[in-house]
Amino acid sequence: MNTSPAPALPKKRWYQYLTKEDRKAFFAAWIGVLLDGYDFVLISFALPAITQAFDLSLVQSASLISAAFISRWIGGLVLGAIGDRYGRKPAMILSIFMFAFGSIACALAPNFWVLFVLRLIIGFAMAGEYSASAAYVIESWPKHMRNKASGFLLSGYAFGVIAAAQVDKYFVTWVDSLHPGWGWRALFLTGIIPIVVAIYMRRTLPEAADWSEAKEKGHVEKNDMLAVLFGGSRKVVNYIAVVIGFVALLLIFTQTVGSTLAVSLLGAVSAVIFIYLIIQFDSKRWIIGIAIMLTIFASFMYTWPIQGLLPTYLRGVGMDQQVVANVVSFAGLGNAVGYIVAGFAGDRFGMRRWYAVSLLLSQAIVFPLFMQNGQYVALVAGLLFFQQMFGQGVSGLLPKWVSSYFPVDKRAAGLGFCYNVGALGGAVGPVLGAAIADQLGLGMALAILSFGFAAVVMVSIGANIPRLLQKLVGPEWVRPEDGNDEIIEEG
Numbered sequence: 001m002n003t004s005p006a007p008a009l010p011k012k013r014w015y016q017y018l019t020k021e022d023r024k025a026f027f028a029a030w031i032g033v034l035l036d037g038y039d040f041v042l043i044s045f046a047l048p049a050i051t052q053a054f055d056l057s058l059v060q061s062a063s064l065i066s067a068a069f070i071s072r073w074i075g076g077l078v079l080g081a082i083g084d085r086y087g088r089k090p091a092m093i094l095s096i097f098m099f100a101f102g103s104i105a106c107a108l109a110p111n112f113w114v115l116f117v118l119r120l121i122i123g124f125a126m127a128g129e130y131s132a133s134a135a136y137v138i139e140s141w142p143k144h145m146r147n148k149a150s151g152f153l154l155s156g157y158a159f160g161v162i163a164a165a166q167v168d169k170y171f172v173t174w175v176d177s178l179h180p181g182w183g184w185r186a187l188f189l190t191g192i193i194p195i196v197v198a199i200y201m202r203r204t205l206p207e208a209a210d211w212s213e214a215k216e217k218g219h220v221e222k223n224d225m226l227a228v229l230f231g232g233s234r235k236v237v238n239y240i241a242v243v244i245g246f247v248a249l250l251l252i253f254t255q256t257v258g259s260t261l262a263v264s265l266l267g268a269v270s271a272v273i274f275i276y277l278i279i280q281f282d283s284k285r286w287i288i289g290i291a292i293m294l295t296i297f298a299s300f301m302y303t304w305p306i307q308g309l310l311p312t313y314l315r316g317v318g319m320d321q322q323v324v325a326n327v328v329s330f331a332g333l334g335n336a337v338g339y340i341v342a343g344f345a346g347d348r349f350g351m352r353r354w355y356a357v358s359l360l361l362s363q364a365i366v367f368p369l370f371m372q373n374g375q376y377v378a379l380v381a382g383l384l385f386f387q388q389m390f391g392q393g394v395s396g397l398l399p400k401w402v403s404s405y406f407p408v409d410k411r412a413a414g415l416g417f418c419y420n421v422g423a424l425g426g427a428v429g430p431v432l433g434a435a436i437a438d439q440l441g442l443g444m445a446l447a448i449l450s451f452g453f454a455a456v457v458m459v460s461i462g463a464n465i466p467r468l469l470q471k472l473v474g475p476e477w478v479r480p481e482d483g484n485d486e487i488i489e490e491g
Contacts, residue, residue: 014145014347022141024205025137025205026152026153029134032099032129035160036126036129038163038194039160039164041165042164042187042188044065045172046168046188049181049183054115064119069249070246071121071246073245074124074127075126076413076420077225078124078226079132080413080416081224082128082226084220084409084411085220085227087215088132088207088211088412092129092205093199095125095126098124098128099125103195104192107187130415131412132412132416134403135412137149139210139211140210146400147343147351148343148344149400150343150399151342151346151400154395154398155339155396162336165325165329169325172186172187220408225281225414228280229277238277241273274293274421277417285477288466288467288469289418291465294460296419297422299425300423300429301449302449302452303395305429305430305446306392308430309442310446313443314380317443326381327377331385331387332388334389335392337385337389338389338392339396340393342354342358351484352461352485353485356458358390358394362387362389365390366387366447367451370443373443391454398419401461404482407479436449461483464482466482467483
């Protein structure tokens with residue numbers, strides 16, 4: 001009798017674990033994230049032409065970019081709650097339809113105010129797109145591949161940025177040669193192609209596996225964010241709080257108030273409202289929500305100053321416009337590669353471990369990058385590639401990290417709200433960077449912001465600070481899944 005152990009079955013390649021439906025579902029979600037990146041860069045490219053067409057002031061022009069930040073947190077709350085109650089698929093379809101409406105309408109906008117409102121709608125839609133798509137893909141892929149799911153999904157943003165740059169470079173010039181002044185309007189219409197593809201693919205998608213399982217077991221209850229905040233005894237107060245928060249951000253980002261004191265007070269009011277809402281949403285685990293928002297805020301504070309001010313820095317060290325465009329594109333490619341690397345490394349080494357290691361590698365590059373005054377273009381491009389790969393690319397794991405702290409019935413809203421509140425750091429970071437640059441120079445300002453806030457993120461995620469804080473405040477409500485860094489075996 002043969003008593004030797006049976007030989008181990010050979011491991012499959014990672015892509016062999018994905019069915020045809022899994023790949024289709026991923027691509028349908030990925031297109032939505034691509035549109036987010038595409039739209040962000042699109043408005044930046046179109047802004048000079050819009051400013052000229054509508055005779056806008058500098059403040060009005062800047063507000064068209066800021067508009068998305070004003071409405072994203074509300075979009076994450078509302079569309080995330082819809083995703084939690086009715087499923088990820090309906091939320092994904094609704095968000096892409098809202099984006100389609102906003103994009104087409106932007107191309108036809110008759111004046112600044114209509115365009116501003118449409119930018120608010122697009123920001124609202126894209127926040128829901130992020131939360132619903134991230135939750136959908138993470139919950140649909142095998143558990144041992146969910147870091148790949150998160151990283152691969154966020155790569156869509158980087159490819160959207162690259163696509164927008166190329167479309168602006170060739171298509172807009174061609175349209176303006178045929179119909180002067182219509183190039184920027186045509187730019188908004190180009191997004192219709194991926195939108196149509198996304199809508200077509202999403203109509204036949206199955207629901208996310210984790211959500212479907214929770215629904216069948218009766219774990220999806222009417223305790224979503226909308227029901228909790230606007231269905232109870234405090235609904236009137238909460239409606240007022242949301243309006244006040246929205247108006248406060250509107251006044252800040254449209255630069256209606258100019259003094260530092262007024263801006264600081266309005267910012268503090270907004271922060272209090274966000275905390276007030278997250279405490280109600282999960283009264284037993286509110287400290288986790290606050291810790292996540294602060295971590296994501298710090299994440300945007302170290303990444304977005306570089307993204308937003310990089311062209312200015314490169315021009316300041318003597319590079320011409322064509323060289324700047326090429327260097328920025330190369331940096332964007334590093335970002336895209338980084339998302340994919342993060343997916344593989346997160347599954348191989350652990351989500352939190354790789355996050356800390358990747359950020360450490362990125363910060364070792366920051367000061368050499370910004371302190372050599374751009375004398376060697378090839379060196380700058382190479383350093384930027386790896387800095388973006390390790391620094392920005394690792395943020396592809398953020399959806400996986402955030403989602404681990406929320407159960408299925410609260411995941412989309414928790415992810416959407418916390419992430420998009422934290423994303424306000426993307427609006428604050430470039431402004432703070434410019435202020436520091438007045439004293440120390442732009443290169444030093446970017447290096448300091450990157451190093452300082454990356455350290456905060458490194459500690460928070462690497463040491464699992466949200467979980468540690470929850471153990472201090474309410475240890476009985478700690479979940480095993482909180483910030484889970486377990487390396488799950490195949491099978």
